[in-house]
Each structure stands twice: as structure tokens, then as C-alpha cells.
Amino acid sequence: MARKKPEVNSCDCQGARKSRRRDAVLDAVASSDGHLSAEEVHREAKKRLPGIGIATVYRSLKCLCGCGKVSEFIPPDGVARYEAAGSRGHHDHLVCTACGCFVEAVDPEIERLQERLAARHGFRLEGHRLEIYGLCACCARKK
Amino acid sequence: MARKKPEVNSCDCQGARKSRRRDAVLDAVASSDGHLSAEEVHREAKKRLPGIGIATVYRSLKCLCGCGKVSEFIPPDGVARYEAAGSRGHHDHLVCTACGCFVEAVDPEIERLQERLAARHGFRLEGHRLEIYGLCACCARKK
DNA sequence: AAGATAATGATAACCGTTATCATATGGCGA
DNA sequence: TCGCCATATGATAACGGTTATCATTATCTT
Known part of the structure; x- marks a missing residue:
């Protein structure tokens, strides 16, 4: 006899x-600023x-x-980095080539032009990835 | 006594x-369609x-x-892929999530908006990376 | 509670890329 | 042309993030 599908959980994957x-893990990612590496997620998850x-x-x-x-x-x-989706919605990244910091940004017009x-x-x-590289305001000032 | 700078070669790196x-290696990359992995470049270079x-x-x-x-x-x-720069100039990539094929594309307006x-x-x-994911025309037709 | 199956932890394996090191080579001055 | 020496090279070990494996545990349905 076919089993009933398990109840909904933090992962809606089929059969999960x-x-x-x-x-x-979800809580660790969701309660951070995002941009956590898997290792950092592990560290946060271990607190729980x-x-x-x-x-x-x-x-x-x-x-x-x-x-x-x-x-x-x-x-x-x-090195993959993770962040909670949904809460802040889609955004792209400005990556500083000097200090490695990230800034999140969205330009609706760019999104539209991509379509x-x-x-x-x-x-x-289905999706896209846009990363803009350059010097962040802080690093640009130092040069 | 200070040595003279060596003559220009395929790599203009300082002191090269x-x-x-x-x-x-440059010839292997330049004479291909691009999008070669390091291993594929190696295979091509070995022919030379x-x-x-x-x-x-x-x-x-x-x-x-x-x-x-x-x-x-x-x-x-x-897995990094390489292509000769210059000849075709900057372009972004449309990546098919089904068959993995690449299509090169540029939209001057997007470039401008990124600035x-x-x-x-x-x-x-300093630069950017834009990849658009989806189904290529061929794969979309099959579904 | 029992049976079926997904989830888990420890750790070995994987694989693209880099570092190491002894040797070969290129380019300059003489 | 010769010799010097910094750069280039090849073989291979090492690296590091990610995945696979496998025995065990947890979860869900009946």
C-alpha cells in the first residue's frame, strides 16, 4: 500500500x-547576516x-x-556561501577585490533587461548571477 | 648593473x-571555440x-x-574555463541548466547600468560577472 | 510497538588547483 | 659564443572544500 507523504518540514524536498x-541549519543561516560559508554554518549550528x-x-x-x-x-x-532566501529576496553582490567585503544590491532595470x-x-x-567587482568606498579611499 | 627588461612575449607580466x-598554451586557447577547461587546454597544448x-x-x-x-x-x-580575450571582447554567458551549453551575449545597456x-x-x-541560467531554445522545446 | 526508510556522524575519497623542489632554459653582459 | 642566474618547467605531493560510504539512529506510518 502506498504510504502517505510525510508532513511538511523545514525542507520540502520530495520524501523528506x-x-x-x-x-x-536553517535557523543558523536565517539568524545570521548571511554570506556564511559551510564551515561557519557548522559553527553556528553547533551552538544549537x-x-x-x-x-x-x-x-x-x-x-x-x-x-x-x-x-x-x-x-x-x-567557496560557497549561504544565506536565507525569501526574507530579503533576490539581490546581487558587489564584491570588493581588496578587502573581500560584500554589498548587496539590486537594480530592477538590470533585472528586466536580463529577461x-x-x-x-x-x-x-530560470535565474541569474551578477557579481560586480571593484574597490569598495573604504578601500578606494585608501589608495 | 641593472639588467634590461626582457623583450615582450606572450605574457606581459612583469619580469616574464x-x-x-x-x-x-595561448595558441591552444586562442585557436579553440573558448570555454576550455584547464585539462582541455592541456590536451590541446600537448598537440603542440x-x-x-x-x-x-x-x-x-x-x-x-x-x-x-x-x-x-x-x-x-x-571548474574554471578559459577563452582568448580581446578577439571577441567582453561578453556574458547564458548557461543552459539542462544540457550545460553556453551562449555568449552582451547587452550594452546592462553594462552601463552596472556602472x-x-x-x-x-x-x-573593475569588472563583473553575469551569468544567466535557464533552458536553451533546444532544451526548452523538448520539455 | 514494529517495520520501513530517511537522516546522521565519522571519515575516506574525490578532484581541481597549488606548492615544492630539483633541473632546464632563456636572455643578458662580456 | 660563453657564462651567469633568474625564470620556467615537470613530476608529484599537498591542499581544501565538498561528496560518497557505511554502519547506526531517528522519524513516520500502520
Whole structure:
């Protein structure tokens, strides 16, 4: 007999069960400023569940990204960073090439033009990544 | 006595010497469609200089990127890809999430708006990376 | 409570990239 | 042309973030 689908949990992935650790990972990401690396998420999550392992953090992050609760941002150094999605909505990043700081930014007009660009090439738009590199105001002043 | 600066070679990096291998790497990248991974560049370069090692390819690519002869593009999978810069000039990428194909595209208006966005946040613009994800025309048709 | 299956932790494996180090090479002055 | 010496090179070990493996535990349904 077909089993009933498990109740909704922090991850809506197909067949996923409720899990204290995944909740802890989501909470760790959601209660931070964002831009946490997996290792930093692990550190935060351990404050909630001391025994949680790094593998679980990676698995949970992947799951939470899959269901849209968390979004992944991969800066030029290739180390993935995570932030809670939804709360602040979509945004792009201005990355300082000197100090490595991030600034979040959105330009509705750019968003709109991207749709146009995708359409022009026959692409069905699903998402995008825009990163602008340069010197932040602080670093530009020092040079 | 101060030595004279060596003559210009395929890499204008400060103090760089002319080198057959670096020339081979540049040629390998330049004579392809672009979007080659380091391993693929290595394979191409070996057709020109059979004994060339992978480490030299990585070193040469870094050097060539540094002086602007080659540009690096890091897709979502994190594996760097290289293409000759200059010839076709700057462009962004439309990446198909189904088949993984790339399409090059530029929208001058987006470029301009990015400058405005950077300025608005006090950033001194140095560069940017724009990748648009979606289904290419071919894959969209199949679904 | 029992059975089925997803979740977990520890850790080995993976893999692209870099560092290391001994040797070879290029380019300059003589 | 020769010799010097900094740069370039090749082989390979090391690195580091991420994933796979596997035995065990937790969760959900009946």
C-alpha cells in the first residue's frame, strides 16, 4: 500500500522527513547576516546542536537550497556561501577585490533587461548571477 | 648593473620571459571555440608540445589571465574555463541548466547600468560577472 | 510497538588547483 | 659564443572544500 507523504518540514524536498538538525541549519543561516560559508554554518549550528556533523550541514544546505529556503552564492574563490532566501529576496553582490567585503544590491532595470537578453537568445530564464567587482568606498579611499 | 627588461612575449607580466610553452598554451586557447577547461587546454597544448605538463598549463593560464590575453570564466560547477580575450571582447554567458551549453551575449545597456549601480554604492568598478541560467531554445522545446 | 526508510556522524575519497623542489632554459653582459 | 642566474618547467605531493560510504539512529506510518 502506498504510504502517505510525510508532513511538511523545514525542507520540502520530495520524501523528506522532519529533522532537528536540518531545522538547526536553517535557523543558523536565517539568524545570521548571511554570506556564511559551510564551515561557519557548522559553527553556528553547533551552538544549537553540539553534536551536529559537517556532512549533515552540507546535506541540509543542499536540501534547503533545493526547496528555496536558502540560496547559495559562490564568490570568485569558489567557496560557497549561504544565506536565507525569501526574507530579503533576490539581490546581487558587489564584491570588493581588496578587502573581500560584500554589498548587496539590486537594480530592477538590470533585472528586466536580463529577461530581455534571455528572450533574445531563446532562453527560458530560470535565474541569474551578477557579481560586480571593484574597490569598495573604504578601500578606494585608501589608495 | 641593472639588467634590461626582457623583450615582450606572450605574457606581459612583469619580469616574464618568452616561453615556448606559454605560447603554446595561448595558441591552444586562442585557436579553440573558448570555454576550455584547464585539462582541455592541456590536451590541446600537448598537440603542440607533447611534453608540456599540467602545472605549466595552470601557471601559464594564470599569467595570461593576469595580462589580459586570456579570460577566466567559472561556471556553477566551479571548474574554471578559459577563452582568448580581446578577439571577441567582453561578453556574458547564458548557461543552459539542462544540457550545460553556453551562449555568449552582451547587452550594452546592462553594462552601463552596472556602472551606475557600482557608483551608487561607492564602488570603483573593475569588472563583473553575469551569468544567466535557464533552458536553451533546444532544451526548452523538448520539455 | 514494529517495520520501513530517511537522516546522521565519522571519515575516506574525490578532484581541481597549488606548492615544492630539483633541473632546464632563456636572455643578458662580456 | 660563453657564462651567469633568474625564470620556467615537470613530476608529484599537498591542499581544501565538498561528496560518497557505511554502519547506526531517528522519524513516520500502520
